[in-house]
Amino acid sequence: MSACPEKTYPIQGIPYTPDPQGTPPARQELSRWSTSSDPEERRQVSLFIRALDELQRRNPIENQFSYFRIAGIHGAPGQGWDQAPDPQEEFKGTKGYCYHNSYLFPTWHRPYMVLYEQCLHEIMQEKVQSISDAAVRKEWEQAARNWRLPFWDWAIEQEDTKKLGLPTVASSGQISILRLDGTGEEQSFANPLLKFTNWAPDTNGTLVETPMGDERMGKFKIQFTGVKPPEEHRLDFSKPKATSRWANDQVDAEWINGYARNELVGEAISQHKYMNEPELNLTVKAVVSRLLSPQYFSSYLPFSSTQWASSHPTDSLSLEMIHNNIHEWTGGSGVRSDGSFTQGHMANVPVSSFDPIFWMHHWFSSLLLNVDRLLALFQYINSAWLEDEDLLQTPLQPFHRDEDKTVWTSQEAKDWEKLGYTYPELVGRPDPQQVSRNVQVKYGTPVKALQPSWQGLASCPGVNDDEFQDYIINVKYDRYALDGYPYKIKFFLHVDDQNDIPLGEVYNFSTPLNLGCGNCSTQKAQGVLSKAQVPITLHLHELVRERYSGIPSLRSFSYTPDEKPGLQPNFISNFLEGALIWTVTTNTGELVDLTQFSGLEVNVLTARASFDDTNVALYQPAQGLQDPVSAHTRKAMWCSAQVVSMEITLRCLLPPETTTKYRCNCKSQLA
Template identity: 35%
Template sequence: MSPVYPVTGIKAGITGTTVPLRLEVDTWYPGQTPEHLIQNNLFIWALRFLQERDPDHKLSFFQIAGIHGMPYQPWDEDTDAITANEGYCTHDSLLFPSWHRPYMLLYEQVLYEIMVKQVIPQLPEDKQQEWTDAAATWRLPYWDWAQKKTREGQDETLYDVPLITKQPRISVIDLKDGVTVFYIDNPMYKFTMPDEERMGCFGISDIQDTDANNNITTIPAQATSRWATYEPESDTVSTQWTEGTVRNSLITSTLNEHPWYGKGIDNVPLAEMVYRLYVHDYIASYTQFATTKFRTSPDYDPGSPAAYLNLEYIHNNIHNWTGGFDKYVGHMAEPAVAAYDPIFWMHHANVDRQFALWQGISLLDPTKNWFESRNEQLEDDGNWYIRTGDLDTPSTPLAPFHKDAEGNYYTSDDVRDIHKLGYTYPELQPWLDKYKDTHGNFDASLYVADIKAMIKAIYSPGEIGAPTEISSIPRSLTSPLGQPDFNKDIIVNVTYNRFAFNGIPYTIYFFLGTPFSPPSYSDPLHTHPQHVGFIYTFSNPIHRNRAAPGCGNCRRKALTDTKSRAQVPITGALIARHPAIHNGNLPHGIHELPSLESDTVGEYLEKHLHWSIRSVSLSSFVYSVSLLGLVSFV
């Protein structure tokens, strides 16, 4: 077996008690301090050099991104012991948060090694030490997609992609003199194959399948952008891509028009969805928090109706909004190629941060914050290393990530403590003096309370601070004193078949109003006035193309009719329809809700709640769905 690559994390910058921070990207770029300015340049140069590496290089951008999906080839493995076309898929899996943690660590470590071995040596000697010191404290920035940003020329804060991703050209310091500033192609704007190679030459082929009318459907895999420009070749469902065109403006507008983001009638901002993850009585277990996977055993009791919300589901929808839908589909919307968009890594750094915050607030509750107990463990669908039916436990290997040169794999227990991996986040600094008791010892209760306070400050949906409430509504319509009362929280809980269309990802749209025919609405469905939320499957097509298999995990899930779970809260949408709120300004097709009493709400939903399905890759493939096994409510 060839030597393996140990993923150890960055060891530089660590003191006896502290580790460097992963920072929110828009607080880090453009640099406001000399250290951050140098780190900006180190990162941009390192990412450019990484993307320029030969695609056959194990530590190239292409190979590292390929771990997530296509081309479904071994990475850092003994190929004689592996079956091809299986992949490392851990979506819809209990291992979803922990598997992606060493994945981010690998990417971070490789970039750091390029900084110190390839970037800094090109500088004049009198600049090298300052840049080496800055590299030591650099860690991969995260994109907090649930926190509004301040933008020049905007009166209000808004949700947006990071500034570092927005322009095709970016300024850097010339490494020859360490002073001169000039522009290069921005490696965070898109990934382009080295030497203008085509991805198809390296196994990233278009995904093909058939629709209900036996038309061949192609999901192109050649684009190198997030929201790509769409140009229909004909009136058929097949599409062509304009190579390399990034539509960040579409992402920005969608982030702010969509009900999870905007201020419209729905009042279900993304920040509230994230906030619910950390409300003490809302998420009952680690398994609920971690994954969309739905336990189908006959004796399974999901417990609270809140049990359908989870981190992976929110993560899925971010992939959709960033990658595009309807007429526009980029890499981020497709699991098989998502990691080829450079924004993927900052998105997943934030997913890791949400995971770490959950661990932080659960520090005092050992029965809730991990999955040691049998009741918390789920059966795996299998991949290259995990056998189908094996229980996912904290000691399950997280292939292909090796923790040492002997070839031992990381496990979830190995990555449980991020501080031991050499990084942390701004909210998670247990060494700070404010967490010490009167004797100077660490006080876990002070630490947990402060993490919760910071989460509330960032994500709480208003002054009242309860996840079901909006600060402008009368107290008579909410729980006493603004405390969460989940008996008054109206949510749509959904179990869905991830592989209903052979794994082609699709979106379930929910509406409150007079039913209408989705094909009659020419604009994106999320802009419809009745729209109250959606669920994106972020599933993998079970075939790479009509002749070759795709993800083995996904093929097995499709055969077993696997179900996943998600949740759309609609309390805000219902309150907005109350006469005390709407003041007679309800859009056409939306009906007044005279009371929030349970009987009245039940009758209202029975008459006005409806839903439709649209495939992210088949813009004309639209279904109006009733309870036929695809969607069910709890």
Template identity: 30%
Template sequence: MRFSSSVGFVVFTSRLAAAATKEETVTYSHYPITGVHTGIDRATGSRPLRRNILDLQKDEPTWSLYIQALAAMQGTPETSLLSYYQIAGIHGRPYTTWDNVGPGVNTPLTGYCTHDSVLFPSWHRPYLVLYEQVLANHVQMIASTYSGSASHVYKTAADNFRIPYWDWASVPHMPHVANAEQIMISTPSGVRNVSNPLLQYQFQEFPFDKKYFPSSKDVASDWYLAFYSRTVRNPDTADSISNFSHANKVLENANLKDQYYALTKSADYDEFATGAVWGPSIENVHSAVHLAIGGVWGHMSQLSYSSFDPIFWLHHVNVDRLTALYQAMRPTSYLTPYPDHYGSYTLQGGGKINDTLSTPLQPFSTDTHGNFWTSSSAQSLGGFGYSYPEIQDWNQTPSRLQANVIAQVNALYGRSISKVKRSDLELQVRLKEWSVRISVSKFELHGQRFIVHTFLGDIPQDPLEWSVSNACVGSFPLLPPVSYTVNPHHRVPTYHEFSLTEGLKARGYDGQDSTLTATFLQEALQWKVQLVNGTVVPNDRLDSLSVQVLEGTVTLGSSIFKLPEYGERIVHPQITKGKLGDMRTGR
């Protein structure tokens, strides 16, 4: 199916309870993404919050509106510009023009989304706002169908509606409600048991047009997804149903709280934002969630299809939340120019052009004239009309907001070393911190998806058990775009770094004795590579693979309102020496 590229478009909005469809015709040169601005207190400036989905479930009016609105959006004809299908299709397939924003010059055949780029967090922000804006319109229309005493309640709920997030670091398994076939909600005609739109998206036009959704493995590595009429999560085979249990096992073993390391270690925003830069990045943690849910054969682990799965939006709202937390904790750190090696539907790759604060975040327009959002204009949440529970910036000074957000991040995600009990007046505590740093080209295996697993101790004989093994202390998923089939970026590295603190602690080492810790790591640390389908790849097949072990210091803040401070680090080459993929490069 090709996206509609005409200037005019038709928006179909379903009123579920009334079982009727209302058609509106609106003409734009470009669809303006302005955010949702209902529910804002004009006196105080307070904005409605994007809430944890576990909290939103307890709010019956808002929850009922959300479920009905998502079902209505998914039911909008796929030919409509503002259908679930077309908005999801911006991210990846079908690799066609949305909202009259055509491809750039010498750009790759891929989606608009930016991965392995410093634009990764900022591009997804207006993308989520677009989704929220369209969904909120459905919410308002459905709320208007409630009558009697419920009318005001649902109108207020609609005004305050913002899309929810799934905090996978605090709860490292999919929300139970996301996998239920039916859910009970309150509709205008009473309490009803309805099909759950969070479970899956059912494609309306199926079978697919093979031009846009190829079904041959000789054409595209995501060929198998063209045979599904609906989205699935971690199925056992290419033609089976979702396996929620296995996806949750992988999530629970994925060390997702290591996002704390990404949130607190680097004062450089670029290092936090993307795996294209040295350091622990939120992008790599985000990729681990994608892979855990999608598995070998599911939609979430192929970036070309992932946004069709409704859980994509819960996941990415959380990534946006974590980015906002980082911004609040480090208000002076933001994007600096960095080469774009991979490109997108509108951005040229090859490393010849830098992504900057003013790079257009296409296809997202600020107005009907085709002025686009940029990382600079999308930096603040306020202009989009939402916030998060931890970021109530309208009644605090920037310094007080910074301190309060740091306290909440420490309380929610702080590892054991950050929760040492101490008086605010005590001297700061300095501890040793150990980490693993990995670099590898994601195209090393000719476009195949693969994972670098790091272990402390015995590795399970069955490679299919590696991702759920207690011995696995860190995994680095490499998910190259499916459109690159000739390995054009063989030598462009992707980076990852994760802390060994919790892994060492679980084995009886606090890491404070350098000699003792280094000796243990030299004996116990191993790494293995496998394709996403479980096939083992010998380490010597990856010429670009480099693994380093670093020892540094971390100074804990004198109170919960302070960030830990990471000091200079040294590399321990003897720990990895003689192991295939040992330290070969440094920074």
């Protein structure tokens, strides 16, 4: 593939002939598609794997359509692409290409994904032309024409493994695919979805495995350490020849050659193992249900981004927040139980796009494909989009719509069908209410399981077959508090010195400011903050039902009030003031002194939610919740965690015995 120097590469999507309903081919869920027995889909898998392998082996120095150069658009090595302004130079008030913590986050990634898809499809077409038998070639041409890059739905158990996590096609070293002939025979193939290996020319011009920061990479070498000095364990991303997931960066055999502990991806996504009920264990599934619930967001803007703005309490959730956590859970960070350090490319913004799973992730919501999918579903169900004209017309560099340097904008990226694809839920353009109903049936079962009759249980305070008391933790934080280096805010219920029950976490997924990320530096200078939301209703319900295993009974919590356990606000507010704690840790597991961590505000809120036959649950409309006023502004010394049910407020002091954990330890007061 090449482009004339005067022309730019047009990102337009794969050409298609509409089906009888007028819609383009649909993207498929990765675990189902990759294990399908359908002849056409088996051909598609074979073509896709071969095309990805070739893309990854292209010369990164000479070819802007190599995997390395396309992945590099997202962050490192910070070089220009397709005649767009160099990301190190200032344009439109910022530097760089990628928009994180921005309302343009979903729309920027949409043409980016299509660029990747187009490059793969063009290689697939070339592969098909090598088939000599005309009849066989026609079948493979049809398969290529109908192929669209699949999405990884990380919110459901994978069809092949029956577990949360990566499907086999993204985690095995070898994969069996059809030969490019009509025999139907398979061959074993090194799996390019497991990791990306960088190939660069040696002194003889031969492409060999090369560290991404090697001098031979010239201006494209990656120079990035993922830990803020002077921490001992520095994540040197210039050393690896290949990408890793949950690897020990202190072991060269793992870090340099690329290593994947894929089983830890599933463990990270499903981390609330104290729950006995299988449906209640799938809390990430319930978050997707909430994200796509009718009327949960006041507008498109809070749905799209982690960027904080004064708004309704339910608006603290966002597509980008879930996306950030999946990045960390897939790449890995921190310390394992055996004391070893684990890291991965997906958890670090500048190099996250080099992991092949990155592209399937983003199609789900558009991580990236699953991200785009969630974006499309939200658009379809809510008929919502950007309304600000400046945002709509902001150039999404470096992506061009034609050969004449016309840059994509969010206005042009609104209609995914014009880019040649749709999603399974939207084939035939069904009624939006039916789409909403189908989505909630798929993702809302953990919430539905709260109904006493669903499990054959008696009602308990705060929950019955008609409604339940819903609880969320809203977080306002400074994404760049550690100068842009990664950190996570983790929430627990404290039992004793040996037991802290995990509730959820928030990952900042930021680029270090010293790497020249203009978007990051601009936001830091302007004091732009971020938001997140951790729903905790399922966790609290499990505790009050006393069905968890491996953890002392709820009665053993010394701060549990002497009344019948339930989800009623009086009980939960007293319970949380003694049990709820939170910490901030770096991506090497180091606890951050919270007195030195500015900009963090935590609020716990509650409202009634009703069960609904159509949508599983109807959460209280955003405008119906009372937005509490922070009790204090000195966030470094005071936390403002509050439980609000129109009349109850908790005020919490920083415990004198620790500076690394905040804990609610004071009595509730009537507002």
